[in-house]
Amino acid sequence: MIERIKVMVLKLSERWLSWLRKLKTTKVSLSVFISVVFLMILSFVIGVTYYLNDLDRLEVITTMYKPQSNDMKISGEMTVKYMKKLLRINKYNIFESFPLSSKYLDEIKINSSPMKLQTFGDFYATKSVCNDLKAEKDIYVSNEKHVTFDLSVFLRKLHSIQSYSELIKSAQKHFDPFLEEKTWNDLDSTSDSKILSGNGEEKKWLRFGGSSVWLPEYNIHYMVSRVLYSPSEIPNQSFASFLYIQIFDSNWNELPDGTTLEFPFEEVVPIDTSRIQGLFHGTRIERFLNFKKTSFPYVLPIPFDYELEPYSNRYYFGPEDPRVSIRRNSLGFIEPIIVFNMKTFNLTKRVMHLYLPFSDDLKILKKRKMKFAHIEKNWIPLMGNLSESQNTMKFVYSFEPLEVLECSIYSGFCSILQKSEKEDYNYFGDLRGGTQLIQLPIFSSQLIPDSLSSIFKLPENRKVYVGWARTHLNDCGCGDSMYRPNFILLIEDYTIVDKKYSYRISDISGYFDFNAEIVPWYPDETKGIVPGISGECSGRNVLTPNSIAYWEIESVTQNDKKYTKQDLKYNKFEGNRNSFQFVDRMGVTLSSGDRDVRIVHVKGLLDYILKLPSLFDTNVTSTSVDNVNLTNVQCAKLESEKYCRIYAIDHDAVIL
Numbered sequence: 214m215i216e217r218i219k220v221m222v223l224k225l226s227e228r229w230l231s232w233l234r235k236l237k238t239t240k241v242s243l244s245v246f247i248s249v250v251f252l253m254i255l256s257f258v259i260g261v262t263y264y265l266n267d268l269d270r271l272e273v274i275t276t277m278y279k280p281q282s283n284d285m286k287i288s289g290e291m292t293v294k295y296m297k298k299l300l301r302i303n304k305y306n307i308f309e310s311f312p313l314s315s316k317y318l319d320e321i322k323i324n325s326s327p328m329k330l331q332t333f334g335d336f337y338a339t340k341s342v343c344n345d346l347k348a349e350k351d352i353y354v355s356n357e358k359h360v361t362f363d364l365s366v367f368l369r370k371l372h373s374i375q376s377y378s379e380l381i382k383s384a385q386k387h388f389d390p391f392l393e394e395k396t397w398n399d400l401d402s403t404s405d406s407k408i409l410s411g412n413g414e415e416k417k418w419l420r421f422g423g424s425s426v427w428l429p430e431y432n433i434h435y436m437v438s439r440v441l442y443s444p445s446e447i448p449n450q451s452f453a454s455f456l457y458i459q460i461f462d463s464n465w466n467e468l469p470d471g472t473t474l475e476f477p478f479e480e481v482v483p484i485d486t487s488r489i490q491g492l493f494h495g496t497r498i499e500r501f502l503n504f505k506k507t508s509f510p511y512v513l514p515i516p517f518d519y520e521l522e523p524y525s526n527r528y529y530f531g532p533e534d535p536r537v538s539i540r541r542n543s544l545g546f547i548e549p550i551i552v553f554n555m556k557t558f559n560l561t562k563r564v565m566h567l568y569l570p571f572s573d574d575l576k577i578l579k580k581r582k583m584k585f586a587h588i589e590k591n592w593i594p595l596m597g598n599l600s601e602s603q604n605t606m607k608f609v610y611s612f613e614p615l616e617v618l619e620c621s622i623y624s625g626f627c628s629i630l631q632k633s634e635k636e637d638y639n640y641f642g643d644l645r646g647g648t649q650l651i652q653l654p655i656f657s658s659q660l661i662p663d664s665l666s667s668i669f670k671l672p673e674n675r676k677v678y679v680g681w682a683r684t685h686l687n688d689c690g691c692g693d694s695m696y697r698p699n700f701i702l703l704i705e706d707y708t709i710v711d712k713k714y715s716y717r718i719s720d721i722s723g724y725f726d727f728n729a730e731i732v733p734w735y736p737d738e739t740k741g742i743v744p745g746i747s748g749e750c751s752g753r754n755v756l757t758p759n760s761i762a763y764w765e766i767e768s769v770t771q772n773d774k775k776y777t778k779q780d781l782k783y784n785k786f787e788g789n790r791n792s793f794q795f796v797d798r799m800g801v802t803l804s805s806g807d808r809d810v811r812i813v814h815v816k817g818l819l820d821y822i823l824k825l826p827s828l829f830d831t832n833v834t835s836t837s838v839d840n841v842n843l844t845n846v847q848c849a850k851l852e853s854e855k856y857c858r859i860y861a862i863d864h865d866a867v868i869l
Contacts, residue, residue: 295502299477299546302430307660308779310429312763312800313814314463321358323816327351328728330818331852332700332720333845334827343848348720350821354727355814357803358465360436362420362510362810366470367440367457370512377455377512380519381442384452387521388444416446420457423802423810424537424648424760426549431474434461434762436802437513437535437551438810447735448807449753454531456513456553458570465812473508477546478571502544513551513570518558530556532566537760538594538649540603540622547599550606550622552578554590564589567606567625576625578608580618583629587639591646592618595678595703598657609650609703609716612682613642613846617716630714644721644846647682648758650703653822654766654797660778661766665786668793669823672831674707679822681758681801684724684853690861691750692734697724697856698758698803699849704827719827721845723852727813729756732806750866755806762800762812766819770794795819 313321333346372378423438436459441451460468480503486495519530532553542548551568557577564585565578578592579585593609595617604623607630610616614633620626655661655669656677671677681698689695700722706715734752769776771793776784786793797819803811822828 292502295477295504298504299502299544302477302546305430305432307429308782310432311767311778312427312429312434312463312765313465313798317464321355321814323353323355323814324728327353327817328725330700330722330725330821332702332722332825333848333852334720334825335717335843335845343844343851346845346848348825350817350824352818352821353816355816357727357729357811357813360423360461360465360802360810360812362438362440362457362459362467363470364415364418364420366510367420367512368418370457370510371455374512374514376516380453383521384442384444388452417443419443419446419448419451419808421448421804421807421809422534422757422759423804424535424551425461425762425800425802425812426537426539426760427763427800428539428547428549430547432463433468433474434463434465435537435549436461436762436810437537437549439533439535441531450528452528452530453517453519454529454533456515456532456535456551457510458513459510468509470510471508473506475504475506476571477502477504477542477544477548479503479542479544479569479574481572481574500544502546513568514573515555515566515568515575517555529563534590534646536594536649538596538606539599540597540606541599541601543602543604545602548572550594552592552594552608554588560585562588565592567620567622569622574623576623578620578625578627580627580629591641593647593680593682594649595705596649596651598652600657600659611641612644612701612718613843615716615718615843617714631716643686643850644682644684644699646685646757647698647701648680648760648801650678650680650701651761651764653677653679653819654764655795655819655823658766660781662781662784662786664784665769665781665793668786668788669790671828672706674709676705677822677828678703678705679764679818680761681725682721683757684850686850686853686857689854689857691857691864691866692752692754694753695857695860696753696755696757697726697853698756698801699723699853700725702822702825702827718843718846720825721849723849724856726756726856727801727803727815729803729805729811729813731756732808734806736806736808749864750861753806754860755804757804757807759802759804759810762802764799765797767796767798770796790823795823 328351329349330352331347331349333343334348335346371381418440420438420440423436425434425436427433428435438457438459439454440457441448441454443451460472460474462468480501482499482501484497484499486497513532515532517531519528532555535551535553537549537551539547539549548569548571551570552565553568554563554565556563560577562585567576567578568574578589593612595607595609597603597607605619605621608618608620608627610618611633614635615631616629616633617631618627619630620628651657655666656671679700679702682701683696684699685694685696687694700720701718702720704717704719706717707713708715731749731754733748734755735748767778769781771786771788797816799815799818801813801815803813805811
């Protein structure tokens with residue numbers, strides 16, 4: 214930057230000397246001469262100030278995108294072609310599109326015995342006890358389906374990336390020097406069987422944390438999962454993790470290896486800019502619509518640092534805990550957004566990252582004017598309305614206390630929307646992580662007519678987000694720690710006068726396990742490793758929610774008359790809220806024991822939510838709630854502890 218300032222000063226000096234010589238040879242009065250000199254000095258001061266204020270931003274942008282050439286700019290003819298292609302993609306029939314096929318809906322078994330979902334609201338929370346806050350309703354949950362992957366295909370894809378291949382070879386030699394040498398470089402598409410040698414290597418690769426979204430334009434479920442390499446075969450002793458992309462049809466069958474789709478993406482083009490007759494130079498970024506083909510499945514090419522003998526003797530390199538959401542790009546297309554945490558050596562700590570897979574754009578997420586916490590992880594995306602374009606994304610930074618950020622998708626810089634005072638800057642409560650939070654489909658879906666959504670109109674400038682968080686309890690009765698999902702409802706209120714957002718957890722449940730089978734932390738220890746403690750209660754006891762894969766309204770009933778999705782566009786609705794019943798389906802992806810990926814399908818959740826008083830109540834707003842000491846959160850935690858003790862007794866564990 215100093216060199217650029219020197220060049221600028223020299224250029225200005227040369228021009229001023231030239232102007233002064235001209236003035237000397239021209240007969241002008243002294244006052245005019247002084248005025249000209251004064252204006253020149255003033256322009257210099259203003260120019261330098263403007264330049265210096267803007268220089269850092271310009272240099273950051275230039276470095277951020279590392280453009281190759283201005284020749285990248287797309288011609289007008291190609292732009293028209295791409296726009297026509299995008300229009301065809303966006304023309305899918307929203308009234309016929311559904312995440313599950315009719316065949317799959319017939320095949321999945323919704324349990325005839327409903328599960329009770331019990332939540333604690335925040336209505337006059339500071340004056341109430343848990344029983345006064347409790348609401349309860351039956352919802353229906355399907356049997357779980359395991360969403361699998363082919364390890365040999367994954368390893369072939371992994372070793373096709375040279376840097377990843379060299380990393381794994383080095384790690385294998387380091388951790389097991391007697392392991393038979395693999396011939397990775399000789400592999401081709403027909404030699405998957407060579408990858409697994411029978412030396413127990415397959416047990417060192419674990420896949421879990423599958424997070425998925427429905428892309429109706431392509432009729433696919435788009436899933437990202439974490440695949441880790443653990444020489445000890447224990448999930449929390451991994452050496453490195455990788456992110457794996459798979460796509461599934463509406464029957465939840467993975468599409469064949471080599472399936473290729475064409476996706477839109479943003480072509481980033483740097484445009485040189487000059488100011489004040491070329492004295493100041495910078496770069497402006499423009500974005501253009503483009504298309505590229507992608508073959509599935511594949512490993513995301515995320516660069517990361519690693520070392521074989523770290524000083525701390527702790528590894529955990531590579532991207533972890535991926536969460537995928539979707540947004541409408543300002544160029545008009547829907548694209549996935551993947552967030553994850555990862556160690557970064559130049560920052561000496563674990564921080565959050567944001568990645569756009571269509572555009573291959575990676576950013577570090579950082580709070581403005583604030584230092585990183587000791588560990589940055591478990592940021593929860595708030596998924597916006599897909600009818601509007603988004604250049605920012607909101608995150609729940611912490612549930613206990615409740616803190617919310619808004620981050621630029623393009624720069625990664627985050628502003629604080631709500632912050633709570635806490636004694637320890639690095640403190641995070643037991644309630645943390647989980648799925649993304651999404652808006653109710655009655656307000657966010659394009660297929661719901663205004664005449665229906667207006668009947669359930671929320672208070673002005675209010676949004677409601679729903680998701681499944683998780684609570685981490687230590688020594689609650691079963692194992693070292695227990696993880697289970699908690700239903701959570703987050704309310705956002707916006708005050709126009711103050712231009713300020715405020716948030717509150719209006720409703721939250723205790724542990725809710727979806728009737729899922731729990732995989733022991735040490736699956737080979739069927740009777741446990743400590744007398745009196747069952748295998749299920751050895752180590753950790755884990756069931757984590759990873760994503761809301763979809764949430765759609767299947768039909769609406771009013772006064773015993775049923776309206777399908779196709780019927781909605783032809784009818785105008787009127788009446789009160791209690792006269793409507795919704796049939797909705799929600800897919801939730803789960804992992805147990807950090808060893809698998811499953812999906813369950815929930816039915817009847819929307820009706821329950823729409824009857825909660827917190828949605829429409831204007832007496833309690835987000836600005837009037839103490840977000841540090843939330844009574845309903847404490848009630849949910851007590852209920853979770855009760856669940857843990859009962860689970861321990863049922864599984865022959867010793868309650869200490």
